[in-house]
Amino acid sequence: MTALDDTTALAPPPLRRNRDFLLLWSGNWLQFFGSRMSNACYPLLALQISGGSAQAVGLASAAAVLPQAVVQVPAGVLVDRWDRLAVMRWCASGRVLVLGAVGATLALGVLGMELLLGLIAVEVSLAIIASLAERAAVRTVVPGEQLPAALSQNEARGRIAGLLGGPAGTVLYTWTRWSPFLAATLGAMIAAVNLRSIRSDLSTQTPRQRRPIHRDLADALHWLRGQRALRAMLAVVTAxxxxxxxxxxxxxxxxxxxxxxxxxxxxxxxxxxxxxxxxGALTARWFMARLPLSVLLIGGLGVWAALMNAMAWATGPIQLGILFALMNIIGAVFGVATGVYQVAITPQHLQGRGAALSGLVVSLGATGGAFAAGKLLETYHGLLSLLVASGLMAVIAAVAALIPAVRKARIPDATARFGGSPHP
Known part of the structure; x- marks a missing residue:
């Protein structure tokens, strides 16, 4: 056998032939699809139950983002301890029960705002835990040199789910109010079965290696304090x-x-x-290869401000959809670029905690923004609220451009960094 033959024999199979990655990808796609359907319907459901209150829409949105502030950190610590495959299976089973409860109580006419908010919070909590477990698991089932491609496919998966799930959910909702939640329940059931077919060992630590939770969290905090660029970007993205x-x-x-x-x-x-x-998800790698992370971030925020201003003057759903699509192109590129950056600079044994801490900071902004947006829309209605948000977004872009750590931010060479074994 020649040296070339040896290299070929040792080369990892492409992602399309990586059985465990495909099972992980497809199983979680079904859950993403169900989440997009249910999330698109929650604000409509809150508007219906409350009799047309914009503040109720804000409460439903807050219930969907508040768990990210409460659940992220403990989930990140435990995901770095537990068998990540078992975590994803239990979360899928839990979502079957929660989504089924939403559909059943709605069909029976006994769903009130308090119960709705509670069920939203539980479902989102399970989704957060499963997402952290999957993000950490990808590094185990995928060779290091294929990591950027795998994360790009994961981002595209979420976007495809959003493309299909949102419209599908609203169409089902207008047909029968409980039907999108039934469909999401079936998706979670299939995902739970699918995840049981994965063969990779996704456990992390043996029991004797485990320490008190506060010490594990302290390690992650100490690491995050040393990441100046990440901390600066988190502040900008949070706002x-x-x-x-x-x-x-x-x-x-x-x-x-x-x-x-x-x-x-x-x-x-x-x-x-x-x-x-x-x-945006499909072209993110193209943008990342040609523009530094700082340009993607600062320039994207500036374009977002302009698009939000244009949305305030849009005269119909087609115009709103096109403007929001342009925002989503930028958001998808952000998602892939920041995801690769985060995974590339985070040690394997801190993947769950690193992602959780970053997610916690961003979710605090989403939670506060959800409450404030409901109040703002209730007081000033749509046009003026979008104009105010547009002006503030422009200020954030300007501030980001003045922060040296953000201006100098670059995505590490993931191929070089992860060229070895996926295990720490």
Whole structure:
């Protein structure tokens, strides 16, 4: 056998032939799809139950982001300890019960706002834990040199789920209120079965290696304190995420309440915007190869500000959908670029905690933004609220450009960094 033959024999199979990655990818795609369906319907459901209150839409949105502030950190610590495959299986089973409860209580006419908010919080909590477990597991089932491609495919998976799930959920909702939650329940059931076919060992530590939770968390905090660029970017992204809540809630309020359009119109807007997100995910590696992370971040925030201003003056759902699609292109590129950056600089044994701490910081912005957006839309309605958010987004872009750590941020060479074994 020649040296070339040896190299070929040792080369890892492409992702399309990596059985465990495909099972992981497809199983979680079904859950993403169900989440997109249910998340698209929660604001509509809150608007219906409350009798048309924009503040209720804000409460439903807050219930969907609040668990990220509460659950992220303990979930990250435990994901770095537990068998990540078992975690994903239990989360899928739990989502079957929660989504089934939403559909059943809605069909029986006994679903109130308090119960709805509680069920939203539980479902989102399970999704957060499963997402952290999967993100850490990818590093085990995928060779290091294929990591950027795997994360790009994961981002594209989420965008495809958003492209199809949002419109599908709203269409089912207009047909029968409980049907999107039944469909999401079936998806979670299939995902739970699918995950049981994965063969890779995704356990992390033996019991004798485990330490008190606060010590594990202290290690992650100590590591994060040493990442100046990551800390600066987290602050910028957190503020921008808070302002995006105005756009997300504003679409519901503007289309359904202020313009009195059918609820299915929201599905049309989400479908158009989902095409933008998918395009962004598929082209993210192209942008990353040509533009530094700092340009993607600062320039993207500036474009977001301009697009949010344009949305305030949009006259119909098609225009809103196109503008939101352009925002989603930028958001998808952010998702891939920041995901690769985060995984590339984080040690394997800190993957769960590192992602959890970063997610916690961003979720605090989303939680505060969800509450504030509901109040803002209730007081000033859609147009003025979007104009205020647009101006603040422009300020964030300017501030980001003044931070040296953000201007100098670059994505590490993932191939060189992860060229070895996926295990620590």
């Amino acid at each position: 921008a995420t808070a302002l995006l809540q105005v756009v997300l809630q504003g679409l519901v309020v503007i289309l359904v309440k202020e313009q009195s359009l059918p609820e299915a119109t929201l599905g049309l807007v989400l479908g158009i915007s989902g095409c933008g997100g998918l395009l």
